[in-house]
Structure formats: structure tokens, C-alpha cells
Amino acid sequence: MTTLDQTDSAALTARRFERMRPFGGRAAPDIDLTGLPPGPRWPVWLQSVGLLRFRHRFVPHMWRTYGDVFTVRVVPGGRPLILFTRPEHAKEIFAGDPAVFHAGKGNAILGPIMGEHSLLLQDGPQHQRARALLMPAFNGHALRAYRLMVEEVARDEVAQWTPGEEFRSLDRMNALTLEVILRVVFGVTAEARLAELRPCVNRTVNISPAVLLGWGFPRLRRFGPWKRTVVNAYRLDALIYAEIRERRQASDLVERTDVLSRLILARPEEPEGEASGGGCLTDEELRDQLVTLLLAGHETTATALAWALYELGRDSAQLARARAAAREGDDGYLEAVMKESMRLHPVIPMVVRTLTRPTTVAGWDLPAGATVGPSILLSHARGDNHPDPERFDPTRFVGQSPPVNTWIPFGGGVRRCIGAGFSVMEGVAVLREVLTPYDVSATGPDEPQVRNITSVPRRGARIRVG
Numbered sequence: 221m222t223t224l225d226q227t228d229s230a231a232l233t234a235r236r237f238e239r240m241r242p243f244g245g246r247a248a249p250d251i252d253l254t255g256l257p258p259g260p261r262w263p264v265w266l267q268s269v270g271l272l273r274f275r276h277r278f279v280p281h282m283w284r285t286y287g288d289v290f291t292v293r294v295v296p297g298g299r300p301l302i303l304f305t306r307p308e309h310a311k312e313i314f315a316g317d318p319a320v321f322h323a324g325k326g327n328a329i330l331g332p333i334m335g336e337h338s339l340l341l342q343d344g345p346q347h348q349r350a351r352a353l354l355m356p357a358f359n360g361h362a363l364r365a366y367r368l369m370v371e372e373v374a375r376d377e378v379a380q381w382t383p384g385e386e387f388r389s390l391d392r393m394n395a396l397t398l399e400v401i402l403r404v405v406f407g408v409t410a411e412a413r414l415a416e417l418r419p420c421v422n423r424t425v426n427i428s429p430a431v432l433l434g435w436g437f438p439r440l441r442r443f444g445p446w447k448r449t450v451v452n453a454y455r456l457d458a459l460i461y462a463e464i465r466e467r468r469q470a471s472d473l474v475e476r477t478d479v480l481s482r483l484i485l486a487r488p489e490e491p492e493g494e495a496s497g498g499g500c501l502t503d504e505e506l507r508d509q510l511v512t513l514l515l516a517g518h519e520t521t522a523t524a525l526a527w528a529l530y531e532l533g534r535d536s537a538q539l540a541r542a543r544a545a546a547r548e549g550d551d552g553y554l555e556a557v558m559k560e561s562m563r564l565h566p567v568i569p570m571v572v573r574t575l576t577r578p579t580t581v582a583g584w585d586l587p588a589g590a591t592v593g594p595s596i597l598l599s600h601a602r603g604d605n606h607p608d609p610e611r612f613d614p615t616r617f618v619g620q621s622p623p624v625n626t627w628i629p630f631g632g633g634v635r636r637c638i639g640a641g642f643s644v645m646e647g648v649a650v651l652r653e654v655l656t657p658y659d660v661s662a663t664g665p666d667e668p669q670v671r672n673i674t675s676v677p678r679r680g681a682r683i684r685v686g
């Protein structure tokens with residue numbers, strides 16, 4: 221296995237920028253729009269703004285107006301997006317043939333940042349291979365090994381708080397989950413390297429959709445936010461490739477428990493050179509998967525935690541029960557708190573798949589090129605799925621699970637979130653470290669706001685600890 225020097229690292233970054241264009245530089249394909257499920261006749265731009273900026277009002281409005289299955293049309297090119305809200309329809313989509321229900325294309329906008337090898341961007345045999353190589357780093361055995369490190373990071377964070385202090389819990393949880401990713405996923409513990417990585421990683425996480433959309437126009441990269449993004453990407457890649465290079469040579473590689481070390485050692489089951497692209501992960505693949513895990517796993521978990529603290533801080537009886545669970549080591553109850561937080565406030569609003577062939581879903585004959593997906597937002601808000609759906613009630617998840625495909629914060633099928641177990645483990649560990657010493661109270665109302673792909677608390681889920 222060859223490794224990289226700095227010049228190679230810069231060349232790889234340049235190649236990624238060259239190859240990864242949002243939407244592949246292609247216009248929207250011609251899709252036959254006749255016979256699609258009902259939807260608004262508004263201009264495409266207005267529907268797109270509704271979906272992308274005001275989804276918490278727009279999507280429920282569509283459901284009330286058009287029913288359980290509806291079509292919205294979005295940019296670029298007025299592509300149809302058909303949303304489903306019933307569990308049996310979610311099941312059909314999750315169980316659909318992965319060769320027909322593609323997920324990677326829908327994430328193409330993330331290409332310049334995540335890279336072509338990213339698990340989120342791949343489909344077919346390449347996705348299958350990458351997933352097989354990544355999965356062992358997220359199984360139950362691996363999670364147990366990460367837990368101690370997560371607890372340590374959480375303890376360090378909480379130790380900085382002072383009784384009576386009020387703050388945006390989202391900001392503190394973001395700082396905490398970033399530290400977890402750097403230590404547990406990247407496996408970096410040297411303070412000097414962490415100090416170099418933190419600002420680069422933060423800038424990567426904060427890239428706006430406008431910058432990504434502008435990527436199709438290479439000339440923009442000489443200006444303003446595009447230029448800063450390019451400079452930062454070269455810097456981050458150099459740091460990551462240096463880390464990979466050093467890790468490959470580390471004498472304690474086999475004893476190390478972080479995700480990167482596990483991925484370096486991961487071996488595919490199929491013989492090398494199979495059609496799926498055999499062999500272990502190259503430096504470029506490792507880089508792309510690390511950045512993917514960083515972007516997929518950091519803000520998502522922080523947001524779920526912030527909502528959990530906010531909801532507990534609004535209800536003294538719920539808080540008392542959760543604090544007792546924290547003190548008694550009742551992780552099952554804290555897990556229920558995390559799950560209910562993700563139900564009431566879905567971090568990601570929907571799961572999407574693009575059809576590669578004409579296909580029937582929920583009795584509707586849909587054309588190739590259409591995008592379909594269960595609405596997580598509506599699945600979690602339906603009273604027939606979750607009685608009294610507006611109420612924060614962790615006991616829904618105590619000693620029972622909601623009916624299958626009614627609680628889908630992590631999507632499903634062959635694309636189900638690879639970090640689902642990780643984020644719940646992390647959430648439980650953090651809640652325990654926070655709630656054992658501290659009472660929390662929410663210091664004002666909050667509501668969801670769209671931030672890129674995720675939905676976050678508009679006011680940062682402010683709490684006071686005491």
C-alpha cells in the first residue's frame with residue numbers, strides 16, 4: 221500500500237474538485253409528469269422554497285391538502301419528489317431493490333466536500349463494498365469500546381459549566397460531538413493536531429448550500445466564500461492525509477480502537493479485484509469516508525441532544541425521572557429520552573431515493589428519474605402512528621417499540637444510518653454526564669428551523685443549568 225506526501229494530497233484535492241460537480245453538470249432528465257400523485261400547481265421555485273426553507277409548515281400543509289401521498293416539484297428542472305407518510309409505504313421503499321431505488325444521486329451536491337467514494341454518494345456494488353468495510357467499525361462490540369472515550373469528552377465539557385449559567389445547548393452539544401468525532405472517529409488525541417483540525421473541520425461543517433450550488437462554476441472559486449472553501453479544503457485534506465499516513469505506520473495500529481484505525485485494517489470478504497472493486501480502503505477512500513462520518517455524525521447527534529435537554533428542561537416531572545435514571549445508571553430510560561427527542565424533532569426531515577426504472581410504489585406507477593421517499597417529519601407526527609403526537613413522552617420507548625416503520629429518524633433498508641447505534645450510545649453517555657450533577661431548565665420557547673439538510677432549534681435550545 222503506497223502512502224502520500226503533501227504534494228500528492230494537494231493533487232487529490234484538485235482532482236476531487238475537478239470530478240465532483242453538483243448535479244453532475246447535467247440538466248434535469250425529461251420525466252413524464254402525467255399520473256403522478258396530487259400536488260400543488262405553484263411555480264417550481266415557490267415549491268422549492270417551501271420545501272427547503274419552510275418545511276415545518278409546508279410539508280404538513282401538503283399532507284392536509286393532498287393526503288397521504290403527494291408530489292412536490294423542485295429545482296433543478298422541476299423534478300418530482302413524491303413523499304409518503306404511511307408505514308406500509310415506507311416499508312415498500314426501504315425494502316425496494318437498491319438497483320432501482322438509488323440514494324447516492326440525491327446527495328450529489330455534497331460531492332465536492334465528501335468526495336466520490338463517500339458512502340452517502342455511492343450506489344450499487346460500490347456502496348455495498350464500502351458499507352461492508354465500514355459496518356464492523358459501528359457494531360455493538362466496537363461501540364462499547366468508544367463509550368469510555370465519549371464519557372470522558374462529555375465529562376470534560378460539563379466540567380466547564382457553572383451552576384446558574386444560561387447558554388445555547390445546541391452550541392455546547394456541537395462542540396462536544398465535534399470533539400467526539402475527532403477523538404473517536406479520527407482517533408486524534410494529540411492536542412497540537414486537534415488544535416489544527418478543529419477550525420478546518422468547523423469551516424467544513426458550516427459550508428452553505430450557496431457555496432455548494434456555485435461549485436458548478438469553477439471560476440467562482442477565485443472569489444469570496446468559494447475561495448475560502450477551497451483554501452480550507454486543501455488544508456483539511458493535508459491534515460487528514462497526514463493522519464492517515466502516520467496511522468498506517470503506527471506500531472499500535474492493531475490495538476487501537478478508533479474508527480480510522482479499524483477502517484485501515486478492514487478487509488473485504490470477497491476476493492480482490494471483484495466487480496464491486498475489491499481490496500481494502502485506499503487513502504483517498506479513507507479520507508472521503510472520514511469526512512462523510514464527520515458531516516453526517518456531528519451536528520445530527522448534537523441537535524438530537526439539544527432538543528432532549530430542551531424538552532426535559534420544560535417539564536419538571538420528566539426531568540426528575542430522567543435525572544433519577546442518570547443517577548441509577550438506567551441507560552434504557554435515557555435511551556428512550558433520546559429516541560423520543562428524535563421522534564418529536566426529526567433532525568433529518570425525509571429519506572430520498574431516485575428511481576432508475578419505472579416502478580410502482582403504494583399503487584402509483586412512477587417514472588424513472590422521479591425521487592420518492594418517506595417523510596420522517598410526517599411519519600413521526602401522525603396520531604395513528606404515535607398517539608398524542610405533540611407530547612414529549614419517552615415512555616413510548618420504555619419496554620416497547622413503536623410499530624415498525626413509524627419511527628424512522630435513521631431511514632431504513634440497506635441505507636439505514638450506519639451511525640444510529642453510535643449516536644444513541646453517545647446521547648445516553650452525554651445525558652448521564654449532564655443530568656447526574658445538573659438540573660436543567662429551558663429559558664424560553666423554541667421551534668425548528670431549517671439549517672442546510674437538518675432542522676435545528678431556532679434559538680439554539682437555550683437552557684440554564686443549576
Ligand code: HEM
Pocket residue numbers: 323339340351405512513514516517518520521524562567568570571572629630631632633634635636637638639640642643
Ligand atoms: C441523531 C443522529 C443521526 C441522525 C438523525 C441520522 C440520520 C440519518 C439518515 C436519515 C440517513 C439516511 C438513511 C437512508 O437513506 O435510509 C443517514 C445516513 C447515514 N448516516 Fe446518519 N444520522 C445520525 C447520526 C450519524 C452518525 C453519528 C454517523 C457516523 C458517525 C452517521 C453516519 C451516516 C452515514 C455514513 C450514512 C449513509 C449510510 C448509507 O448511505 O449507507 N449518522 N443518517
